[in-house]
Amino acid sequence: xxxxxxxxxxxxxxxxxxxxxxxxxxxxxxxxxxxxxxxxxxxxxxxxxxxxxxxxxxxxxxxxxxxxxxxxxxxxxxxxxxxxxxxxxxxxxxxxxxxxxxxxxxxxxxxxxx
Amino acid sequence: xxxxxxxxxxxxxxxxxxxxxxxxxxxxxxxxxxxxxxxxxxxxxxxxxxxxxxxxxxxxxxxxxxxxxxxxxxxxxxxxxxxxxxxxxxxxxxxxxxxxxxxxxxxxxxxxxx
DNA sequence: CAGCACATATCGATAGTCGATATATTCTGA
DNA sequence: TCAGAATATATCGACTATCGATATGTGCTG
Numbered sequence: 001x002x003x004x005x006x007x008x009x010x011x012x013x014x015x016x017x018x019x020x021x022x023x024x025x026x027x028x029x030x031x032x033x034x035x036x037x038x039x040x041x042x043x044x045x046x047x048x049x050x051x052x053x054x055x056x057x058x059x060x061x062x063x064x065x066x067x068x069x070x071x072x073x074x075x076x077x078x079x080x081x082x083x084x085x086x087x088x089x090x091x092x093x094x095x096x097x098x099x100x101x102x103x104x105x106x107x108x109x110x111x112x113x114x
Numbered sequence: 115x116x117x118x119x120x121x122x123x124x125x126x127x128x129x130x131x132x133x134x135x136x137x138x139x140x141x142x143x144x145x146x147x148x149x150x151x152x153x154x155x156x157x158x159x160x161x162x163x164x165x166x167x168x169x170x171x172x173x174x175x176x177x178x179x180x181x182x183x184x185x186x187x188x189x190x191x192x193x194x195x196x197x198x199x200x201x202x203x204x205x206x207x208x209x210x211x212x213x214x215x216x217x218x219x220x221x222x223x224x225x226x227x228x
Numbered sequence: 229c230a231g232c233a234c235a236t237a238t239c240g241a242t243a244g245t246c247g248a249t250a251t252a253t254t255c256t257g258a
Numbered sequence: 259t260c261a262g263a264a265t266a267t268a269t270c271g272a273c274t275a276t277c278g279a280t281a282t283g284t285g286c287t288g
Contacts, residue, residue: 105133163244
């Protein structure tokens with residue numbers, strides 16, 4: 001339950017911040033783009049995740065700005081956050097590779113042994 | 115929230131069954147092996163997942179057997195289960211690739227702009 | 229001037245996983 | 259020989275990340 005239990009929405013939040021600081025709403029749009037529209041973060045999910053990740057030292061607030069009378073609160077990845085993201089990405093790749101390997105083994109035997 | 119919301123433990127259960135039918139306890143050991151010891155399924159997680167996946171038509175009970183006086187209940191993937199697993203694996207790969215791409219962009223700029 | 233995009237935030241409900249517990253048999257080591 | 263671990267199933271309460279809804283306010287567009 002430490003830092004290693006990361007679900008897709010939270011993973012995508014880290015990924016969205018990996019290439020530079022963004023404000024919350026921009027993260028929501030970025031996550032939607034990253035995931036080809038599959039994941040639309042709820043505001044509740046986003047701000048809860050940012051708070052949680054900040055508490056874990058993976059994300060940090062990097063300033064505020066007012067644009068067109070609207071407040072923007074920026075966040076970016078810490079080095080620890082980048083490390084966790086890299087480790088998680090490796091894990092996803094490994095899981096996907098293992099699943100594919102087994103699916104190929106299945107295909108070799110003939111599908112659905114009814 | 116249909117069938118597309120799958121967490122790591124459930125994904126690994128599907129993966130464990132992808133290359134052939136197994137009984138519950140064997141799935142637990144297989145998942146541990148697949149994940150290099152990172153994921154040890156709790157019995158509660160496993161049987162809940164199997165029941166849920168069976169209800170979604172992704173897994174099906176494929177028979178019972180008594181070995182050394184102990185009951186074994188076997189499960190295997192349906193074709194639908196194999197398709198979902200393949201789709202999820204693709205998704206993991208895509209998420210991992212996107213994270214890596216952004217982490218490389220970050221590295222290019224110089225880590226942690228203090 | 230209605231409605232949507234932008235931008236933040238909180239709150240109750242849902243659901244998957246964990247941790248603990250229960251039951252029963254067989255194998256292993258001291 | 260007998261305690262403990264491994265095998266094998268299953269249930270239940272607790273935790274928590276996410277969802278869905280709601281709230282508040284500004285600025286742009288039709």
